[in-house]
Amino acid sequence: AGSGAGIYAAGNVAITGNVLITTSSVAGQDGGIIYSGVNVNITGDITATGSEATAGSGAGIYAVGTVTISGDSSFTTSTAGLNGGIIYSESTVDITGDITATGSEATTGSGAGIYATGSVTIDGVLSFTASTAGSGNGGVIYSGDSLSTKKITIDGVTNTGAVVGAIYAKSVDINAGGDTNEFNDILSGGAIVSFQDDVSVSGSSTTFTNVHSTGNGGAIQSKGRVAINGASTFTTVTSGGKGGAIYSQAPNTDQITLNGAATFDTVSASDDGGALYSTGTVVINGIASFESISSTSGNGGSIYAESTITFGSTFSFLQSEATAGNGGAIYTKADLTLNGPSTSSAQFEQCKAKSGGAVYLDSNAKLSTYGTYWSENEATDGNGGAIFTHKLDTSVSSLPGKRD
Secondary structure, three states, X not given: OOOOOOEEEOOOEEEEOOEEEOOOEXXXXXXXXXXXXXXXXXXXXXXXXXXXXXXXXXXXXXXXXXXXXXXXXXXXXOEEOOOOOOEEEOOOEEEEOOEEEEOOEEOOOOOOOEEEOOOEEEOOOEEEEEEEEOOEEOOOEEEOOEEEEOOEEEEEEEEOXXXXXXXXXXXXXXXXXXXXXXXXXXXXXXOEEEOOOOEEEEEEEEEEEEEEEOOOOOOEEEOOOEEEEEEEEEEEEEEOOOOOOEEEOOOOOOOEEEEOOEEEEEEEEOOOOOOEXXXXXXXXXXOEEEEEEEEOOOOOOOEEEOOOEEEOOOEEEEEEEEOOOOOOOEEEOOOEEEEOOOOOOEEEEOOEEXXXXXXXXXXXXXXXXXXXXXXXXXXXXXXXXXXXXXXOOOEEOOOXXXXX
């Protein structure tokens, strides 16, 4: 009924060599395998199956201080009654190597994989499958400070309570280099939540598939800037608040930047911004495709931005809708320029809203558009089937259903 079923130490724990746990290691309280009153330092690989901290935290490792692992880690079926289904630290967690986990669980707490009050740094690949958290923040990883990792794959997160984010941290930096990042089947809470600073995700591509949140940002919610470097794809992603895919509320104007092709398919938000919500700018420096996107009760069927929206290449909006609001595809409070590239397309088709079936410009914002295709867009209250603006000097050089 105590702590540390394998090793219990009031001081430091240092292990040189590989750690292999092939049968269940069960502690009634904290640290299913190792409990340390100070720091844990392991130089070697860890393989564990069936570790458990029945009524405590850290089914694999519990440390009052830091946890440092130099080697690859593999955990199967790890369960903590409280926080940290695999690792719990009241300081920082530093892993040099890959970490793989299947079936990790924090039954009534946070961080089914890792829970740390300080930063979490992983110099390797992070892969979690079938994770379950009970309540709080961080369905897979909870960090009270920053999270930094290389390639990441999260496949299947089930939260039995009101959990916010599969990843929850002060700031998030994911850099897969030339590899891909994947977030699949996250049933509630969203994929990434940054509660104070920026989110940066890099890789050849990053995909979010079947990801859902009851709050803001179905895939990513950030109180700072959001930058995705490389292609990004959002498929079947929903938010119960603002920003069906991404929500950014940074204290400056430079907020959502997508440096690569961005594809949004079947994405929705209950409030403003069916796909993207920004209290500042939105910049997409690649081919942008929005299809079957909706805001059910707010403005901006696909994009809501309080500052400028910039497209660096082809963009298309097909069947984008603000069901009870304005701007079927775009709602903005800043001047908007929509120029179709000479060798490709810029189009709004079958978009719908109360006013501004495709585009709604609030306040004194004006629109300049050239070479843009408009077709079958609808304003349900009759004001601006394609475009609604308060400014008289708006420049439209293409008519609905025509391309210059």
